[in-house]
Amino acid sequence: MAQKIIPDIVIGRLPIYLRSLTRLLEQGRQVTSSQELGERLGISAAQIRKDLSQFGEFGKQGTGYNIEFLTKKIQEILKVDRVWDVAVVGAGDVGHAVAYYGGFHQRGFRIAQIFDNDPKKIGTKINEITVTDIANMEEAIHKAGIRVAMLTVPAGVAQEVTDTLVEAGVKAILNYAPVNLVVPQGVRVQYIDPAVHLQNMTYYLD
Amino acid sequence: MAQKIIPDIVIGRLPIYLRSLTRLLEQGRQVTSSQELGERLGISAAQIRKDLSQFGEFGKQGTGYNIEFLTKKIQEILKVDRVWDVAVVGAGDVGHAVAYYGGFHQRGFRIAQIFDNDPKKIGTKINEITVTDIANMEEAIHKAGIRVAMLTVPAGVAQEVTDTLVEAGVKAILNYAPVNLVVPQGVRVQYIDPAVHLQNMTYYLD
Numbered sequence: 001m002a003q004k005i006i007p008d009i010v011i012g013r014l015p016i017y018l019r020s021l022t023r024l025l026e027q028g029r030q031v032t033s034s035q036e037l038g039e040r041l042g043i044s045a046a047q048i049r050k051d052l053s054q055f056g057e058f059g060k061q062g063t064g065y066n067i068e069f070l071t072k073k074i075q076e077i078l079k080v081d082r083v084w085d086v087a088v089v090g091a092g093d094v095g096h097a098v099a100y101y102g103g104f105h106q107r108g109f110r111i112a113q114i115f116d117n118d119p120k121k122i123g124t125k126i127n128e129i130t131v132t133d134i135a136n137m138e139e140a141i142h143k144a145g146i147r148v149a150m151l152t153v154p155a156g157v158a159q160e161v162t163d164t165l166v167e168a169g170v171k172a173i174l175n176y177a178p179v180n181l182v183v184p185q186g187v188r189v190q191y192i193d194p195a196v197h198l199q200n201m202t203y204y205l206d
Numbered sequence: 207m208a209q210k211i212i213p214d215i216v217i218g219r220l221p222i223y224l225r226s227l228t229r230l231l232e233q234g235r236q237v238t239s240s241q242e243l244g245e246r247l248g249i250s251a252a253q254i255r256k257d258l259s260q261f262g263e264f265g266k267q268g269t270g271y272n273i274e275f276l277t278k279k280i281q282e283i284l285k286v287d288r289v290w291d292v293a294v295v296g297a298g299d300v301g302h303a304v305a306y307y308g309g310f311h312q313r314g315f316r317i318a319q320i321f322d323n324d325p326k327k328i329g330t331k332i333n334e335i336t337v338t339d340i341a342n343m344e345e346a347i348h349k350a351g352i353r354v355a356m357l358t359v360p361a362g363v364a365q366e367v368t369d370t371l372v373e374a375g376v377k378a379i380l381n382y383a384p385v386n387l388v389v390p391q392g393v394r395v396q397y398i399d400p401a402v403h404l405q406n407m408t409y410y411l412d
Contacts, residue, residue: 172407
């Protein structure tokens with residue numbers, strides 16, 4: 001049977017639903033509704049029901065969603081019912097911040113390797129992970145079978161480092177460098193650029 | 207004359223165009239085309255032409271866009287032809303990283319104030335900005351007329367801090383806390399949550 005193609009925009013909302021469900025669980029809640037989720041997220045209840053219905057029946061009309069069950073299902077769909085090893089490239093301020101961020105593990109990720117080209121940083125430890133020479137990156141990532149990377153290098157070298165990551169077998173790159181990356185088919189890139197978000201909002205200011 | 211309503215999704219692409227144009231300028235280029243921009247950004251040339259045409263005529267068929275002119279126009283549209291003062295709330299790892307990030311100024315932003323509630327941090331300096339007690343935040347932001355904030359506090363207090371920011375007159379919040387915020391009409395929030403981006407990509411991994 002051919003697998004159903006789910007639009008990217010629907011997949012993009014699932015992590016947001018998951019985050020909200022996790023928070024409800026932490027608050028001791030057991031059941032929620034598309035209405036409640038919608039109010040918390042600023043998304044219509046109908047949209048949430050439609051999105052979730054793409055993956056099966058997760059709740060009954062009138063009784064709402066069991067939060068723990070729905071959480072597990074979305075974790076399975078997003079494949080974060082396991083923990084992915086992540087390589088961080090760039091041991092600067094942002095690299096440090098992500099290496100010390102405590103929230104990754106319960107959301108499916110573990111920073112496993114950190115690389116830099118600065119001799120002063122190589123060999124030092126960041127949150128118990130030794131910074132490795134970027135010259136050894138391709139081999140180290142390939143050997144460890146790592147497929148997810150976070151890129152926190154300067155814009156000028158981001159494409160070059162990306163090409164090496166792709167060679168090493170990385171298929172998903174979260175790019176903090178303020179530059180668009182070109183990658184082959186089958187490799188995904190997402191971008192974090194605070195200035196882009198801020199510029200998006202200033203348009204609406206008087 | 208009524209102002210034309212431009213879809214949010216179009217506004218959302220303008221900072222990406224701007225970033226790419228700035229990079230071309232840095233590389234010494236003077237003219238580009240919707241085809242070239244499209245290839246760099248993974249967006250169709252037709253989409254780029256359509257987006258830009260919402261704001262006027264920026265290039266002629268066949269001769270392409272003058273990069274400097276288009277850059278200035280997009281800066282004006284996004285209101286980053288000026289520099290916005292930004293308040294950072296939370297002097298942790300992420301707060302540090304954004305305070306030291308050198309790329310904001312040329313893109314329209316200047317970190318002007320940093321707040322925290324930790325007595326060990328209050329009074330210290332981060333990139334020459336003194337960390338101020340969060341108890342004085344509302345007054346300080348109001349007095350300075352700051353309307354843009356970056357939120358790097360723990361998830362559990364993010365909503366409470368947001369309410370104070372809104373009271374102080376902030377209209378645009380870039381939220382690094384992994385939680386959805388509820389804000390009144392007229393206040394915009396954008397989110398940076400690396401785990402959400404990573405989860406969005408693991409769906410597509412085998």
